[in-house]
Amino acid sequence: MSATSPKDVRSQIAMVFHLDKCIGCHTCSIACKNIWTDRKGAEYMWWNNVETKPGTGYPGKWENQDIYRGGWEVTADGVRLKGAGKPKSLTNIFHSPHLPVIDDYYEPFTYKYLDLIESAAGDDQPTARPISMITGQPMDIKMGPNWDDDLSGSPDYARQDPNLERLSPGEREAMFQLERMAFFYLPRICNHCLNPACVASCPSGAIYKRGEDGIVLINQDVCRGWRMCVTACPYKKTYYNWSTGKSEKCILCYPRIESGQAPACMHSCVGRIRYLGVMLYDAAQIEAVASAPEAEVVQRQMDMLLDPFDPAVIAAAQANGVADSTIDAAQKSPVYKFVKQWHLALPLHPEFRTLPMLFYVPPLLPVMATVSQVDRGEQSRQINPVGKHWPDTWLYDTTTKELFGTIDDARFPLEYMARLFSAGDSAAIAGCLKKLMAVRLHRRRETVGDVAADTVATALADTGLTPQLAEAIYYLTSLAKFDDRFVIPAAHREQATELLEFTGDVRGATGFGFKAGSAKRGA
Amino acid sequence: MNALNVVLLVVFPYVAVIVCVFGVAYRYRRRGFSVSSLSSQFLERRQLFWGSVPFHVGILVVLFVHALAILFPGVVVTWARDPVRLLVLEVTEYVFGMSVLVGLGFLIFRRLANPRIRAVTSGMDIAVQLVLLTQVALGLWIALDFRWGYTWFAAVLAPYLWSLVQLSPETAAVFALPVTIKLHIIGAFTLVFLVPFTRLVHFVVAPLHYLVRPYQQVIWNWDRKAIRDPNTPWSRTRPVNN
Ligand code: SF4
Ligand code: SF4
Numbered sequence: 001m002s003a004t005s006p007k008d009v010r011s012q013i014a015m016v017f018h019l020d021k022c023i024g025c026h027t028c029s030i031a032c033k034n035i036w037t038d039r040k041g042a043e044y045m046w047w048n049n050v051e052t053k054p055g056t057g058y059p060g061k062w063e064n065q066d067i068y069r070g071g072w073e074v075t076a077d078g079v080r081l082k083g084a085g086k087p088k089s090l091t092n093i094f095h096s097p098h099l100p101v102i103d104d105y106y107e108p109f110t111y112k113y114l115d116l117i118e119s120a121a122g123d124d125q126p127t128a129r130p131i132s133m134i135t136g137q138p139m140d141i142k143m144g145p146n147w148d149d150d151l152s153g154s155p156d157y158a159r160q161d162p163n164l165e166r167l168s169p170g171e172r173e174a175m176f177q178l179e180r181m182a183f184f185y186l187p188r189i190c191n192h193c194l195n196p197a198c199v200a201s202c203p204s205g206a207i208y209k210r211g212e213d214g215i216v217l218i219n220q221d222v223c224r225g226w227r228m229c230v231t232a233c234p235y236k237k238t239y240y241n242w243s244t245g246k247s248e249k250c251i252l253c254y255p256r257i258e259s260g261q262a263p264a265c266m267h268s269c270v271g272r273i274r275y276l277g278v279m280l281y282d283a284a285q286i287e288a289v290a291s292a293p294e295a296e297v298v299q300r301q302m303d304m305l306l307d308p309f310d311p312a313v314i315a316a317a318q319a320n321g322v323a324d325s326t327i328d329a330a331q332k333s334p335v336y337k338f339v340k341q342w343h344l345a346l347p348l349h350p351e352f353r354t355l356p357m358l359f360y361v362p363p364l365l366p367v368m369a370t371v372s373q374v375d376r377g378e379q380s381r382q383i384n385p386v387g388k389h390w391p392d393t394w395l396y397d398t399t400t401k402e403l404f405g406t407i408d409d410a411r412f413p414l415e416y417m418a419r420l421f422s423a424g425d426s427a428a429i430a431g432c433l434k435k436l437m438a439v440r441l442h443r444r445r446e447t448v449g450d451v452a453a454d455t456v457a458t459a460l461a462d463t464g465l466t467p468q469l470a471e472a473i474y475y476l477t478s479l480a481k482f483d484d485r486f487v488i489p490a491a492h493r494e495q496a497t498e499l500l501e502f503t504g505d506v507r508g509a510t511g512f513g514f515k516a517g518s519a520k521r522g523a
Numbered sequence: 524m525n526a527l528n529v530v531l532l533v534v535f536p537y538v539a540v541i542v543c544v545f546g547v548a549y550r551y552r553r554r555g556f557s558v559s560s561l562s563s564q565f566l567e568r569r570q571l572f573w574g575s576v577p578f579h580v581g582i583l584v585v586l587f588v589h590a591l592a593i594l595f596p597g598v599v600v601t602w603a604r605d606p607v608r609l610l611v612l613e614v615t616e617y618v619f620g621m622s623v624l625v626g627l628g629f630l631i632f633r634r635l636a637n638p639r640i641r642a643v644t645s646g647m648d649i650a651v652q653l654v655l656l657t658q659v660a661l662g663l664w665i666a667l668d669f670r671w672g673y674t675w676f677a678a679v680l681a682p683y684l685w686s687l688v689q690l691s692p693e694t695a696a697v698f699a700l701p702v703t704i705k706l707h708i709i710g711a712f713t714l715v716f717l718v719p720f721t722r723l724v725h726f727v728v729a730p731l732h733y734l735v736r737p738y739q740q741v742i743w744n745w746d747r748k749a750i751r752d753p754n755t756p757w758s759r760t761r762p763v764n765n
Contacts, residue, residue, distance in 0.1 A: 086734055087734070089730075089733060090730070090731075090734070093730075094575045094576050094579040094580070095568075095572045095575050096564060099564055099565065099568070100565075101564070101565055101566065101567070101568045102565055102566055102639075134566065134642050135638045135641070136642070137638060195739070196739070199739055200738035200739060202733075203730030204730045204733070205730075205732070205733070205736055205740060207740070208741065209740065209741045209742070210741075210742060210743075211741045211742060211743035211744070220556055221555030221556050222555065223559070224558060224559050224560050224725060224730065225560045225561060225562045225725075226560060226562070226730060227562055227564065227565065230565075240562075242565050242566050242643060243643065244556075245559035245560065245561035246559055286739075
């Protein structure tokens with residue numbers, strides 16, 4: 001894919017989350033919390049959070065940039081930050097008008113467990129009252145980080161989903177009919193964007209992208225708490241620590257990555273939905289891609305991701321200082337396969353124009369059955385009166401003959417998915433879903449055998465797949481082992497140290513790891 | 524009395540400035556993590572607007588005019604010789620001074636009344652606010668009581684401050700000033716003294732360089748091209764953020 005030869009090849013640790021596999025268990029969130037954010041001022045932060053869609057998410061309605069003014073917008077003179085930037089990051093410094101407050105997330109709480117033990121004996125059972133982790137005072141819990149899990153409180157949450165805006169009232173109602181009701185999970189972490197709005201908005205220059213692997217970090221010693229990044233990140237993945245007065249964000253477990261381990265959320269993922277690998281891209285195109293017309297953003301972003309097998313790309317990468325082991329990892333990258341080879345994964349809200357490097361395989365959520373009304377009278381009468389049976393008259397019928405008919409008629413309107421993953425391009429979503437369906441049909445024939453050979457052949461041909469490709473997708477989706485899912489470039493132990501320290505400094509030091517005060521006798 | 528004058532108006536200013544300069548340098552270099560605006564907007568948004576904006580805008584203008592009068596006393600006096608101009612100057616200064624007072628009042632009220640903000644309040648925060656409040660109140664009082672400050676300010680205060688800078692304090696005129704003005708001077712140096720120990724330090728790191736830096740920042744931990752070249756000496760591949 002080097003129609004024009006790449007000018008500035010860099011490597012980026014990129015990710016794919018396969019949404020069909022997410023079971024919404026929040027293990028990832030807990031793993032992250034335990035390691036990084038179990039601290040004062042960070043209790044409310046979930047660098048990794050899992051949302052139910054449709055839903056308003058965390059913080060509430062984060063996708064609605066009329067409220068939060070995150071991300072970039074295209075104006076007559078190019079692309080610029082919506083709610084921050086020059087000069088807004090300075091003029092809004094005394095009071096930032098679009099900054100979320102803690103109640104947009106939730107007030108962190110714990111319980112007074114000691115009361116259970118220490119209350120005086122009485123007539124009533126003692127209770128552990130909830131207390132605020134900010135003030136320490138008793139409080140009423142009004143919100144949690146996943147308050148709308150599994151569509152709970154739908155009228156307040158699911159129906160307020162900003163992505164429903166484009167749907168007709170009829171379509172919306174259809175989504176919320178009880179027998180059609182469906183949801184899926186959307187796990188989110190920082191996207192370690194190629195055009196990060198957080199970096200661009202920081203007046204102190206505390207946020208930066210690491211050249212070697214593209215991880216976006218906030219230097220805690222340089223951050224001054226001007227909190228513009230919180231406004232600017234359209235995904236609300238920078239968080240203000242109200243106790244230390246510094247902003248924090250997902251660090252992609254860089255200490256683990258540097259030593260060749262997968263980030264904690266990915267390592268612990270129960271559904272094994274997460275993939276991580278290297279992508280090579282042409283940094284010279286960032287600005288052009290970020291200012292492309294909305295309908296082209298996704299395609300242009302895909303085009304700036306380079307083919308790691310192309311000799312021209314390899315040569316350009318080497319000339320630019322990308323390590324051979326990194327190029328090797330890019331060739332084995334599961335992300336490259338999902339995103340570039342199979343076109344199965346799309347970025348979340350590409351219209352925010354930060355060029356996110358976390359891609360999602362949209363959930364197929366196929367209509368695997370139809371529901372119809374039948375008379376169960378006879379059946380009910382046959383059942384022992386003590387035996388449990390559903391007294392209703394609905395029949396859940398799983399014999400569907402349709403191939404792709406079910407995709408256009410999916411439980412989620414394609415339009416809705418398109419708002420999330422393709423800046424409104426329903427055809428791109430349909431393309432992904434049809435492929436996923438074709439792979440399923442193919443495997444169904446292999447394992448169960450109740451799908452006709454020509455049906456499978458048509459399905460594969462329609463989506464440009466071959467049986468081999470379908471097998472490869474199936475393998476990486478369902479069977480892939482740890483090392484297939486996480487291809488992290490050789491750790492370069494010799495250089496990994498240098499990411500933190502300059503080893504030349506400790507040469508001739510005492511050998512205890514101290515740099516300061518080492519006796520360099522006779523030096 | 525004279526000894527007290529000397530301690531407070533000559534010795535203390537030097538101490539305050541030295542402590543401020545070295546304290547800020549130390550804190551910036553060694554305790555970078557503690558240098559923050561410590562914004563509390565995240566916990567409370569609405570009241571902050573009515574406190575923070577009038578306070579900050581006001582104090583920037585007031586400090587700017589003070590700085591002008593100290594740095595260019597002659598120019599200011601000549602310019603303000605016309606009574607209309609003098610009136611405009613005094614009224615502007617007074618209006619912005621009031622804006623500081625009102626904003627500060629809001630901020631103090633908010634800090635004490637809002638339980639969430641109390642949770643992030645340190646003793647030093649209160650101390651700073653009280654000193655500021657005294658200082659602003661004194662300033663406004665002086666502006667009313669000793670009107671047309673731009674004339675005596677230029678004749679008495681600016682030379683005094685300059686003499687301090689030149690390390691040959693000329694104090695006679697200042698020692699003779701009314702006690703309110705003396706307190707205002709002492710208050711000012713108290714604030715200078717407090718900078719390295721309090722949240723006041725945030726104004727030292729006002730991020731004006733943002734205007735001239737490119738939007739995106741990429742940091743390479745080593746010179747990525749040189750490191751692949753076996754002929755580069757190691758001293759030139761030094762990590763840049765180290
Ligand atoms: S997702 Fe937000 S915090 Fe992460 S790199 Fe992109 S803009 Fe920055
Ligand atoms: S651990 Fe994996 S399966 Fe569980 S919620 Fe997180 S992403 Fe989904």
